[in-house]
Amino acid sequence: MRYLIMTVVFLVSLILQSTLFSHLTVAGVKPDLVLIFIILYALLHGPKEGVLAGLLGGLLQDLLFGQFIGMNALPKLTVGYMFGVLERKIYKENLLIPMAALFLGTFVNETILYLLRQISYLMGKTGGISLNYLVSVKDVIFSTAVYNSCLAPFIYGKFYKSSQKGLLRTIDG
Amino acid sequence: MLRYILNRYVLGFVALAVLALVLISYTGRDRTNLTPVEKIIKNTVTPVESGVTRVLNGINDIFRTVFTIGSIKEENEKLKQRIAELESENILLREYEYQNIRLRELLQFKDTVSRSFDTVSASVVGRNPSNWFETVTINRGKDDGVKKNMPVITSQGLVGHVINVSDSSAEVLLIVDSSSAVGGLVQINRTPGVIEGLDKKGYLKMSYISKEAPVREKQVVITSGLGGIFPKGIPIGRITEVEMESNGLVKHATVRPFVDFNRLEEVMVIKTVFGENGPSSSGGGE
Numbered sequence: 292m293r294y295l296i297m298t299v300v301f302l303v304s305l306i307l308q309s310t311l312f313s314h315l316t317v318a319g320v321k322p323d324l325v326l327i328f329i330i331l332y333a334l335l336h337g338p339k340e341g342v343l344a345g346l347l348g349g350l351l352q353d354l355l356f357g358q359f360i361g362m363n364a365l366p367k368l369t370v371g372y373m374f375g376v377l378e379r380k381i382y383k384e385n386l387l388i389p390m391a392a393l394f395l396g397t398f399v400n401e402t403i404l405y406l407l408r409q410i411s412y413l414m415g416k417t418g419g420i421s422l423n424y425l426v427s428v429k430d431v432i433f434s435t436a437v438y439n440s441c442l443a444p445f446i447y448g449k450f451y452k453s454s455q456k457g458l459l460r461t462i463d464g
Numbered sequence: 465m466l467r468y469i470l471n472r473y474v475l476g477f478v479a480l481a482v483l484a485l486v487l488i489s490y491t492g493r494d495r496t497n498l499t500p501v502e503k504i505i506k507n508t509v510t511p512v513e514s515g516v517t518r519v520l521n522g523i524n525d526i527f528r529t530v531f532t533i534g535s536i537k538e539e540n541e542k543l544k545q546r547i548a549e550l551e552s553e554n555i556l557l558r559e560y561e562y563q564n565i566r567l568r569e570l571l572q573f574k575d576t577v578s579r580s581f582d583t584v585s586a587s588v589v590g591r592n593p594s595n596w597f598e599t600v601t602i603n604r605g606k607d608d609g610v611k612k613n614m615p616v617i618t619s620q621g622l623v624g625h626v627i628n629v630s631d632s633s634a635e636v637l638l639i640v641d642s643s644s645a646v647g648g649l650v651q652i653n654r655t656p657g658v659i660e661g662l663d664k665k666g667y668l669k670m671s672y673i674s675k676e677a678p679v680r681e682k683q684v685v686i687t688s689g690l691g692g693i694f695p696k697g698i699p700i701g702r703i704t705e706v707e708m709e710s711n712g713l714v715k716h717a718t719v720r721p722f723v724d725f726n727r728l729e730e731v732m733v734i735k736t737v738f739g740e741n742g743p744s745s746s747g748g749g750e
Contacts, residue, residue, distance in 0.1 A: 308593030310516045320595045338473045346480055354502045355509055356592045358627060361487035372477045404596055417643035420660045431595050
């Protein structure tokens with residue numbers, strides 16, 4: 292059931308991101324709603340669920356908008372795993388934790404994406420120019436990380452409640 | 465206990481990561497067709513995106529009308545004046561145009577401008593949600609005769625080219641994407657170069673310009689027709705900056721595109737190019 296809900300959440304996020312958020316760019320970037328949900332979900336549900344959510348969200352994005360299937364799935368499932376591992380070690384009630392996690396997670400996600408992009412460029416699969424990592428950090432990665440973590444307060448509360456008692460809760464065994 | 469969990473999950477994670485890498489290496493832009501799964505998903509989501517975009521544009525229009533009604537009267541006066549100016553300018557330009565035609569005929573120039581295109585118009589219904597890929601989704605696909613590699617333009621200039629197609633939608637790689645490369649030409653002095661997307665958002669980079677080339681600011685850059693995807697003579701942008709490469713052998717220029725990629729709504733896909741040697745189909749090489 293919660294996978295179905297997460298699929299719907301991801302699809303709605305992707306559609307919003309490709310339409311509404313194209314108008315709401317800050318410093319030239321739009322937030323990565325799918326990644327936000329993956330990280331928050333992983334923080335509350337652990338590594339297994341984190342990886343699966345990452346795979347689901349990333350793959351949907353690839354199938355919808357990608358040129359390389361897996362280009363978004365790989366970084367996202369990695370991030371899902373990373374923050375899933377932290378599940379038992381953090382205080383979930385503190386809002387600063389998800390904000391920091393989103394900042395860090397976005398950084399990791401975008402760095403892996405940067406590396407994949409660079410590899411596909413070096414292997415001659417795409418044309419164009421070679422991107423400089425520091426310039427990418429300055430232009431894209433940092434602003435996306437800040438934007439994503441600033442959205443945490445709006446999303447985390449509802450998400451947390453839903454994971455504890457609502458539709459997204461796991462049946463504890 | 466923790467070790468047990470880690471081991472199992474680490475294994476699962478590694479397996480998925482490897483799977484993703486395999487998928488990445490087997491897909492990519494060289495593919496001729498989308499996988500059936502991608503087609504189904506694209507075909508279902510594009511109409512939804514189209515609806516959401518329409519609603520958003522509607523809301524946008526309403527807000528704009530409400531907030532600008534005061535300045536419209538003033539603007540109207542200015543526009544009337546502007547029309548008068550433009551009309552006189554237009555007459556002058558037409559004079560130049562006739563002169564141009566006469567001179568061309570005189571020199572037996574091949575008139576590249578008279579070459580026309582067979583186009584299909586399309587609306588932009590979505591943008592790539594990622595900050596790394598500058599692509600847009602348009603609401604025309606295979607059913608409308610759109611094929612991979614067809615060039616996409618607006619009345620202002622070059623937009624990009626089609627990179628994949630489903631039945632009712634297509635994905636367009638914009639020229640501002642850092643993986644895009646277009647053969648370009650400085651219009652006035654015919655200096656060739658390669659136009660690439662720049663990581664600085666919204667600008668283009670024209671590289672491989674020879675050191676002695678008389679390339680200056682404010683010169684217009686057009687497509688060169690080399691490379692097979694884009695026909696010759698489509699305007700791309702205006703040079704804003706020329707810089708020497710650090711090796712001192714070549715120059716590069718920063719180009720501001722004529723097309724405003726943040727406000728892309730209506731585009732045209734070029735299906736056929738009518739050249740001097742009769743019509744030839746553009747794109748869809750595979």
